[in-house]
Amino acid sequence: MSFSSEVKQEITSNRQLWGRFKNPQSFGLLVFARRFSPDAVEIATREESIARHYRKAIRAAIPLRGQLLQEEEVAPDGGIIHHVQLTAVEDRRELYNHFAMLYPEGITYDLLGGEEGTAAFIGGAFLACGSVTDPNKDYRLEFALPREELCDMLTGMLTEVGFLPKVSTRRGLPLVYFRDSEQMEDLLTFLSCPKMSMEIMAVKILKERRNAANRASNCDNANIDKVVGAARVQIEDIRLLQSRLGEESLPEELREIARIRLANPEYSLREISEELGLSRSGVNHRLKKISQLAHRLREEG
DSSP states (O other): OOHHHHHHHHHHTOHHHHHHSHHHHHHHHHHTSSEEETTEEEEEESOHHHHHHHHHHHHHHSOOSSOEEEEEEEOTTSOEEEEEEEOOHHHHHHHHHHHHHHOTTOSOHHHHTHHHHHHHHHHHHHHHHEEEOOTTTOOOEEEEOSSTTHHHHHHHHHHHTTOOOEEEEETTEEEEEEOOHHHHHHHHHHTTOHHHHHHHHHHHHHHHHHHHHHHHHHHHHHHHHHHHHHHHHHHHHHHHHHHHHOGGGSOHHHHHHHHHHHHOTTOOHHHHHHHHTOOHHHHHHHHHHHHHHHHHHHHHO
16 A cells, blocks of 8 residues: 555544544545536545545535446556546535635634644645655655645645645646645644654654764775875885885884774774873874885985
C-alpha cells in the first residue's frame, strides 16, 4: 500500500469524524471529484476504498431513484481506475440541491462547522484528488484539482485555518501543494491523520540522524586525510635529513620525534604528544624545526 493510500485509509476509517461531520466530508469528496453538477456526478480514482466511500457518501445524502454505476478501466501503467457515476438526472439534481441547501452562502468556515468541519471538508477533498509522496523519497503533499474554480475555494479554506499552500498547474489544471515537511505534518494532523503525520516525523528524524552521521564521517575522513598529508611531508623531510646528514646529526629531541613519526605515519599530533609526554604545541614546535632544517637543505641543493 502506498503512503497516499495509508493516509486516505486513516481518513475513511475515522468513524467518529464521519459520524459528526458526514456532510462536510461528503461535500468535499463530491465537489473535488472529477465532476459535480446537475449534469454529471462522477469520481475517477485508483483506490477502490475511495470509490466505496464515494458511494456511501451519496447514499447517506439522498434516497436514490436511479443507479450508482461503477466501472473499472485499465490505466496505461496497468493499474485500475474505478469510475463511479450517478446515472439518474433527478438524483443528480437532488444531490446538488441537498448541499446547496446546507451551504447556501457557499463554502465558509462557519457553515462547515468551524475547525473540525473544515478539516472534514478538506479531508474529503484529499480523498478525491489528493496524494502524498513517500517521505523516504521526497516531501510533497498535493491536491490535483479537476476544475479551475476549485483553486480559490481550497486555498482560501487552507489559509483560513493557518496553512500556506503553493499553487502551480499540471496539464492545464491547478495544483495546490506543500513541500515543507512541517506544514505537511501539521496538515495531516489537522485532517485527523496523526499516525501518518508521525510517520513523516519519524522519517525526518531518521534522515537528520543519517545526515549528521554522514557529516561527522566526512569530517573524520577530512581530518584523517589532513593528518596523513601532513605526516607524508614530515616523513619526506626526515628521510631527506637522514640521507644527507645522517640520523646522528639530529639533536636527541628531534631524533626521538623522527623515530615515532617514521614508525607511525597515521599518528595525529595528539597521539605523538601522548607517546612522548609532551604538549601538542611542543610536538608541533619540534616537527617545525625538522621542516626548517629540510627546507635549508633543499635551498642549498
